[in-house]
Amino acid sequence: MSTGAAVIFGNTGGVMEAALRTAYALITGHELDNVNIEAVRGMEGVREATIQVGDLPVKAAVAHGLANARQVLDGIMSGRFKDYHFIEIMCCPGGCLGGGGQPFPTDPKIRRKRAEAIYLQDRELPLRKSHENPAIKQLYEEFLGEPLGHKSHELLHTHYTPRAKKTASKAEKAQPKKTKVPVT
Secondary structure, eight states, X not given: OOOHHHHGGGSTTHHHHHHHHHHHXXXXXXXXXXXXXXXXXXXXXXXXXXXXXXTEEXXXXXXXXXXXXXXXXXXXXXXXXXXXXXXXXXXXXXXXXXXXXXXXXXXXXXXXXXXHHHHHHHHHSSOOSGGGOHHHHHHIIIIIOSTTSHHHHHHHOXXXXXXXXXXXXXXXXXXXXXXXXXXX
């Protein structure tokens, strides 16, 4: 059993939209009247939106393509995105629908058509939110406990670990030693 939320993961902004559909229900205790969160959809390289979730204005950013990812990462490092709640980055143009595992050729027009097909499939599925998926419900009931609980957090979340020093020291060690050869 799948949901529309799972389908839209393939498009830039899809992970954000799927997560917001469920976050709204978890935060407010109510379901969204309209699950189509247009503010995070589109093929612009970087999109920013504020989505009202109950009393909470959720600031979100979506980027796709490596140059756009770099722009957002630089913004994170500079503090520009410090008050954002959620940032989605997909490396491939348009998201996974424009990735190397997709049929060739691809261009902006083809990626737009693929996105339209994804959103059509989402609209036609009876379940459109991740938390409505019976398999997910069973997983939480039988194993994980509650969403955002200790066990689910421990098993499903990751944490950023700065590795610049480790990476730099490995790179330095990998450099060949320079030796002077006397010229006679």
